[in-house]
Amino acid sequence: MKLRLGMIGGGQGAFIGAVHRIAARIDDQYELVCGAFSSDPAKAKASGIALGLNEDRIYGSYKELIEKEKQLPEDERVQVISIVTPNHVHFEPAKLALENGFNVVLDKPMTFSLAEAKELKKVVESGGKQFCLTHTYTGYPMVKEAKQLVKSGKLGKIRKVYVEYPQGWLSTFLEGEDNKQASWRTDPGKSGIAGAMGDIGTHAFNLAEYVSGLSVTQLCADINIVVEGRKLDDDGAVLLKFDNGASGVLMATQIAAGEENNVKVRVYGEKGGLEWQQVDANSLVVKWSDKPAEIWRTGGGYTSSFAQHNTRTPSGHPEGYLEAFANLYRNFALTVKAGLEGKQPEPEWLDFPGVEEGVRGMAFTENVIASGKSDQKWTPFTI
Amino acid sequence: MKLRLGMIGGGQGAFIGAVHRIAARIDDQYELVCGAFSSDPAKAKASGIALGLNEDRIYGSYKELIEKEKQLPEDERVQVISIVTPNHVHFEPAKLALENGFNVVLDKPMTFSLAEAKELKKVVESGGKQFCLTHTYTGYPMVKEAKQLVKSGKLGKIRKVYVEYPQGWLSTFLEGEDNKQASWRTDPGKSGIAGAMGDIGTHAFNLAEYVSGLSVTQLCADINIVVEGRKLDDDGAVLLKFDNGASGVLMATQIAAGEENNVKVRVYGEKGGLEWQQVDANSLVVKWSDKPAEIWRTGGGYTSSFAQHNTRTPSGHPEGYLEAFANLYRNFALTVKAGLEGKQPEPEWLDFPGVEEGVRGMAFTENVIASGKSDQKWTPFTI
Amino acid sequence: MKLRLGMIGGGQGAFIGAVHRIAARIDDQYELVCGAFSSDPAKAKASGIALGLNEDRIYGSYKELIEKEKQLPEDERVQVISIVTPNHVHFEPAKLALENGFNVVLDKPMTFSLAEAKELKKVVESGGKQFCLTHTYTGYPMVKEAKQLVKSGKLGKIRKVYVEYPQGWLSTFLEGEDNKQASWRTDPGKSGIAGAMGDIGTHAFNLAEYVSGLSVTQLCADINIVVEGRKLDDDGAVLLKFDNGASGVLMATQIAAGEENNVKVRVYGEKGGLEWQQVDANSLVVKWSDKPAEIWRTGGGYTSSFAQHNTRTPSGHPEGYLEAFANLYRNFALTVKAGLEGKQPEPEWLDFPGVEEGVRGMAFTENVIASGKSDQKWTPFTI
Amino acid sequence: MKLRLGMIGGGQGAFIGAVHRIAARIDDQYELVCGAFSSDPAKAKASGIALGLNEDRIYGSYKELIEKEKQLPEDERVQVISIVTPNHVHFEPAKLALENGFNVVLDKPMTFSLAEAKELKKVVESGGKQFCLTHTYTGYPMVKEAKQLVKSGKLGKIRKVYVEYPQGWLSTFLEGEDNKQASWRTDPGKSGIAGAMGDIGTHAFNLAEYVSGLSVTQLCADINIVVEGRKLDDDGAVLLKFDNGASGVLMATQIAAGEENNVKVRVYGEKGGLEWQQVDANSLVVKWSDKPAEIWRTGGGYTSSFAQHNTRTPSGHPEGYLEAFANLYRNFALTVKAGLEGKQPEPEWLDFPGVEEGVRGMAFTENVIASGKSDQKWTPFTI
Known part of the structure; x- marks a missing residue:
């Protein structure tokens, strides 16, 4: 049906x-x-x-x-x-x-x-x-695997989260060149109060919370409009505090000339860490304090039911962005x-x-923009 | 419609x-x-x-x-x-x-x-x-780009082709364990005279001829049944001669324990070479004698119409095996x-x-199996 | 002589x-x-x-x-x-x-x-x-090449700098285990007011300023002691402002379990960016808005006199940490x-x-620790 | 002393x-x-x-x-x-x-x-x-680790060996341009009967035997002079048979334009395989049939005494070609x-x-050149 x-x-x-x-x-x-x-x-x-x-x-x-x-x-x-x-x-x-x-x-x-x-x-x-x-x-099998690995406790208590989303496509004043994508995304009337932070910062934020299983409680943002004439932020970096005491960094930019869309997340616990990036979407690198790093792969027989359920092809045949989207x-x-x-x-x-992630994403956007304008270091994450 | x-x-x-x-x-x-x-x-x-x-x-x-x-x-x-x-x-x-x-x-x-x-x-x-x-x-955008690059002459006359397709899934006698895929692929009544050579060797062969634009004229094969009890070859390596005088090597195996499906092709001309592998399917590495190597990427504005026509998403959002298949x-x-x-x-x-590639693929299978049984070094590629 | x-x-x-x-x-x-x-x-x-x-x-x-x-x-x-x-x-x-x-x-x-x-x-x-x-x-040939590339202006005006130095070796209370290296580095009487920031943060800071050719003017730091009982910071992240208006992020940690010493710097200008990391020390990845990324390599004939002067072996034979040190x-x-x-x-x-870098490194240490204790977002970089 | x-x-x-x-x-x-x-x-x-x-x-x-x-x-x-x-x-x-x-x-x-x-x-x-x-x-710590891993039996009986040494520096008739290195290496009076096979083929051969612990017993070679006017081989590929029944492929070329010196060896046993390449000399990738691939690293606490004895710096600080040489x-x-x-x-x-490796290396050179001239497929490896 x-x-x-x-x-x-x-x-x-x-x-x-x-x-x-x-x-x-x-x-x-x-x-x-x-x-x-x-x-x-x-x-x-x-x-x-x-x-x-x-x-x-x-x-x-x-x-x-x-x-x-x-x-x-x-x-x-x-x-x-x-x-x-x-x-x-x-x-x-x-x-x-x-x-x-x-x-x-x-x-x-x-x-x-x-x-x-x-x-x-x-x-x-x-x-x-x-x-x-x-x-x-969050539809990528290896992102799901990352979440499950954290959840399993094998990495120990989480201490540090790095997430980044570097793009370069808005390195120039593209909205002045009749570019449909650039135009609405940089227009406060259509995008809202945030540019890069709303467009890709929210993705990074969601990815960090999804994989770590933690919630941001405070943030401290440096928000910039780099390209002259632009009306919304095209670059930002944010220090994060999580509800378990962990700290983190979120970087999202649209003016990293030459970058594509290599969103990447790293999470470290007491015993090991993990690393996932879109450019190598079917690999999850798991690092340990006391043994060799491992490369977990989409389709691997050792992966969790969450990864396997979201996999269509045998290991080694890459699944990509559209398949991640299709998983949703x-x-x-x-x-x-x-x-x-x-x-x-x-x-x-x-x-x-779902809607919970949506509310937190919008709260991120508003809090991060507020923090960007504040002289105070830490802005509580309020909803 | x-x-x-x-x-x-x-x-x-x-x-x-x-x-x-x-x-x-x-x-x-x-x-x-x-x-x-x-x-x-x-x-x-x-x-x-x-x-x-x-x-x-x-x-x-x-x-x-x-x-x-x-x-x-x-x-x-x-x-x-x-x-x-x-x-x-x-x-x-x-x-x-x-x-x-x-x-x-x-x-x-x-x-x-x-x-x-x-x-x-x-x-x-x-x-x-x-x-x-x-x-x-051959449906991958960067494989198409590779072919176009060779065709453009920028690499100069082609001299060397390496192609490999390593798999590990038949490292054990899987056909004895009620595995549907293993059973028919190792059954001479269903697969034909070749196992690995027909299943993945033909892919490697096709990829080599597609990208290089050359035709194999002679080959010399070492064909093996490695796993005891198996009826068809599960491993092979083939020395190749092409119609322009270039030489090459084709390696295809199903007993490289731990390997997934990382089919890879490398082509070298007088001035430079290229390298594509499925594990990093959206990158084409182009190497030059006198300047830095380049990483051409699916979705790059500089790619040919053949690559762009076969691309759906912006650069950095990986397209995979299913998209390559969809391109066909x-x-x-x-x-x-x-x-x-x-x-x-x-x-x-x-x-x-199409049918031309199909005939050449079957000729490859028959010639390579014949060569594997021959004491003579070179077997002409006959159709 | x-x-x-x-x-x-x-x-x-x-x-x-x-x-x-x-x-x-x-x-x-x-x-x-x-x-x-x-x-x-x-x-x-x-x-x-x-x-x-x-x-x-x-x-x-x-x-x-x-x-x-x-x-x-x-x-x-x-x-x-x-x-x-x-x-x-x-x-x-x-x-x-x-x-x-x-x-x-x-x-x-x-x-x-x-x-x-x-x-x-x-x-x-x-x-x-x-x-x-x-x-x-700064002794690595490709770090020198990175500096020269920025200096040449080919990347355009610099806008963004990311630098990171993740280590995992202090993920546990190693100073309690009679480890000589851990003991003095976590001892305020021997190390000074900073732990990670002084030990590896200064390296990251120096690398960022060296490659970008810019000077930090303000910073905003999140400085943490993660491992219980430790007396000095073992983790930190710092937002940076540079003298030309560029912004940046510095991350240095000793509790990223599983990480070795993969110090990495990325610098983006109006037209392109570059990336260098110690794990692949002989490659400098240069990314462009409008053409394929390039991999510049130690020993490449196209490299600057600064890189070539600091290279001993033909391209492809890796030079490492000791050679970088030897270059100094x-x-x-x-x-x-x-x-x-x-x-x-x-x-x-x-x-x-030399001494100028030394003073700036110590100023970094003092300013970053001060910022870590401050509620104010931006701390001016004072010497 | x-x-x-x-x-x-x-x-x-x-x-x-x-x-x-x-x-x-x-x-x-x-x-x-x-x-x-x-x-x-x-x-x-x-x-x-x-x-x-x-x-x-x-x-x-x-x-x-x-x-x-x-x-x-x-x-x-x-x-x-x-x-x-x-x-x-x-x-x-x-x-x-x-x-x-x-x-x-x-x-x-x-x-x-x-x-x-x-x-x-x-x-x-x-x-x-x-x-x-x-x-x-063979002086690289991770090459030594590879040998020890094979020797430990963890990969099971060895079945397949791939070794390659691609160079591009002789893609043109460099010996006609007063290049000292090119001149003697392509001169039969100084190099002997082989060019590429003697210069780098012997390295590849030695590496394959060293890591696998096996001895070549038969070979089948395609030996070429690609660049016009050259007097010795500048390219070759060799099918190998080893004393335990395993097979292999050796590729060595000096006309792969754009290649540096990325010598690489892969060895597969019944349960897993390993891969080492000079470009990433401090990593040994170990692949398993039933669990994630692992990245063993120079300086890792889990490495053998053979690797550790040949390591000078903490993990993550790369050691290179000169250190490998220094280990000898x-x-x-x-x-x-x-x-x-x-x-x-x-x-x-x-x-x-030592001298045993030297004799086998010279035997490789003579046998491989003989095989290159022979119409017979397999040439026994005679000393």
Whole structure:
């Protein structure tokens, strides 16, 4: 049984919408049935037709989509709605979809502001619908393995976390050159109060908390606008304190010229440490105080059920970003279906980011920007 | 417009069939409409139902599939048939499908014997249908880039080719332990005259010829059965001579304990060399005599149209094995559709392995096994 | 002509003393003629004898060494004195040696306190003798290449600097286990006010300033004692501001369990970035916004005179830590000899760390510890 | 106590002579006392003076050196003679030195021909003097660790050996450009019957036998002269059979444009494999069938006494080619001294290549060249 999928945003030319669709297709758990792909009606229609949708289910707005789909018979009606619009159009459609009984997949960061995030959390918790926030990197098998390894206690109590997300694509004033991606991401009206911190800092933050199993309690940020004329931060570094007393560093930048997207996390406990980076996504390097470092690999027979459940091919055949993304979609589908069938989802299925991660991500954004402006060293992590 | 896809083989529990289906789904160019998934009718049916097919298009045999589909109206009838059976069931269904007007995607090696391969080549060339042989590794963007770099002449005349495919999974007598994959791959009745050489040696051979643009003219092989009781070769190394005078080495083994599937190719010309390996699939290392080595990356703005056409995500977000496989499927679809629309396919679309590569692959298998048994050093590469 | 070398500290069982002696031997520019190897007379004597010294030039104290050597004829007298004692015995012997007309090589950090460092600077500047502070990592050919690349302007204006020095060896309370290295390095009476920050933080700081050509103007530090019972910091992370407006992060820790000594620096300018790490010391990775990353290698014909001058073997034969150390010694010798011969030293010879770096290193230590205790975010870098 | 060292060859401008001298200096076990550095008297003298020798111990020929030194009092006379001349001047001076009671260090390959090698072996075995052949790569701590790991049986019975030595420096006709190194190495009158096979093939061969603990019994070679006008082979690949039934491949080339000197060996047993390469000389990658791969590191507390004995610096501070070379010199010195003192040398000291390795190396050269010319597949490895 495939879940009926609808999409808000992601029309022709969009990057992340196409990624969501591939992710949804890979494991054949969804069938795209409807969409409101653009606020431009002609583009919305053309996008839907190109995707093979029936014209009567190509909508001109997310409101129309939700309203009309709701009127369809239950066995025809969309079941999961993916929202892939810029940040300022996250909250309203997500809220409306959830309130009207649809499960929602939402691109990160969850909302435009923390206030919205907290409200959306209430909506999710008070409704009975499932919600997934696409922090892609937690979908990688070896990131899941890293989390399980920390959780197992084998590294001992965690003491130090380093996480970094270096990009170079905004090294120049790209938003002045009619670049769609650059334009909205550097526009406070569309992105919110943060640029790099919201776009990639939240990914790094989520990855650090996900793998370490810890929660940030204080932070101290150096937030910069490096490229002249830019309106939002394009660079930052943050000192972190965690709830178990560990400390950490988060680095996220979009002006590291020559860098691609090599997000990387390192976590050290009393007995050993681990290291994962996207450029070598199928390896988890585990280091020990007293024995040789180990390279744990996607598909290895020794990996946990969490890694294995999220692996498709034999060891050595690399799985990448789209498969990580697909893992979010697949686990979300398995969870939604379990609900429909009145079954208990497996722990491995439930391992996708949700509204809690979304609220913490927005809190990170607001706290980090506040800290950046403060003369005080430590800013408490408040929600 | 999606192409209507059928599948022969690939029932529940099969590995490569599932890979083909994911590959076909990723770019949304196909819709699976029918299948003959197993010679076991119950399994065939269960497999088809699990894939969401209508029961009347789940067939009990490939013959039935071809016969019945042929009778369907042209706009409903399957257009592309994927054949993912063990090697001894490649030739007959492929021939029948082609002769009945269907386009064919066939898993490698092309056939059970060179004689079959040559006959299938005639069938393909005399019909008007398209044919794709899934030598996956040529679908990687950086493998395509490697080929284009050689072709550009920047490395100078090619002098040396090293290619290797080390695996360790057959280090023990796995076929004695009820392992489906091991059983048929080590069974002369299903695999043909070669084990490792046919299974992965042909991949290495194809990769070497694809990237270098050269053709092997002579070879000298050391072919071994290392694990006691095994019936087919599980290890081999081959000295190569190419048509431009270059020499090379091919190593393929299934008993390199601890190795995954790190197929790797290195090509050296007068001025520089290149190196690609699956474990770091999105990098192409280019080495020069007189300047620093370079790391060309999937998604790099400086890559050729062949690489860019086969890339989905921004640089730094790894694409993997399934995406490489999907590139074959997508390029095949674009080519088939161009034919349907009476258009000329782009050179980038036509860059998928076909019947010529299939014949050469089978010739490699037969020549390499013959050489392995010969006391003479060089065996001419005969077809 | 070899320079006559004496050593203070570095008796049997010492680590860094032996390293200094190897470094001095590699290029045959020195002959060890005398030493005051230990405050324990028996050990001092045994050490000297084991090193093949004449007994009359094995001294019981650094004061005796300086006094007695001064009385020897000029063509017999020691010319260069290496001081390899713990930090609290740096200033006095260095000052005395310089004031008595000897050239000095001093292990880092320069002194026990900033005040001492500033005084020593005066001594150096007012005397006519040469002084080298052994910040080893600046001796690596590819670190020198990195500096030259930045200096060339090819990366554009520098915007971001990341430097890190992760160690794991102090993950446990090693100073409680009769470990000589751990004991003095964690003892405030011997190390000074800082542990990790003084021991390896100063190396990272020096490397960042050396490669970037920039000077830190402000810093914000998170300084931790992680291991219970320890008296000095064993972990820290520091946000940095540089004099050209660039920002940076410095991470130094001794509790990253499983880490060896992989000091690493990354510098990004407007057009590209570079990355060097000790684990792959003979490679300098240079990344560009618009073309493939490059791997510059020790011994490459395309490297600068600064790299080539500090390279001994053909490309591909790795040079390591001892060779980097030896480069300091060799350049110091060439400079001292030039002085003796009344010649102008080459710029490549003068490229070794000296008193200025020493003062800045001690200022780093004091400022970083002060910042660690402060509630204020930014601490100005004061000397 | 330092051993008194003399040198034959290695005058100004020579590469390997300087390397030998650094290697001898690093561990302070030798004092250079005499030399016959060149057949050109002026150059010989200038070289000796530059090295600080007394003029009366700078000799005009190796014969003079041996004759004159022999007449010196025993406690003044040279004890170890290093011979670093081109291949055609190996046998005579080595034989003469040994026959006159001197210990000998000889650069590889041992001699100009196998016949000479066998004769030299007799000389060594009938005299009481020590002999070391500088197959540098066996001096690396992690190569020693690899040998010990194989020997421990943990990998199971060895089945496959891959060894390669790719260089690119002879990609052009360098010997036509007044390049000293290229000239003698490509000159049959100085190098012998082999070029690449003698120069680097023997290194690869030695490394394969050393690490695997096996002996080659048959080989099948493809030997090429790639660059037009060259007189000796500059490229080759060899299929190998070992005495325990294992097979292997050896690749050595000097025309792999862009390659430095990344000699690499891989050995696979029934349960796992290992991989070492010079570019990452301080890591030994150990792969297992059923658990994560491990990275064993120079200086790791878990390494064998053979690795630890040959390590100078703490883990993470790379040791390189010169240190590997120095390990040969140091172990040789410890062995010679043990002899002088009537003590039994430790097994770790005796682990340096000698006359047996030299004979096998020359046999490899002659057999491989013979095989290259033969139409027969397998050539028995005859001595």
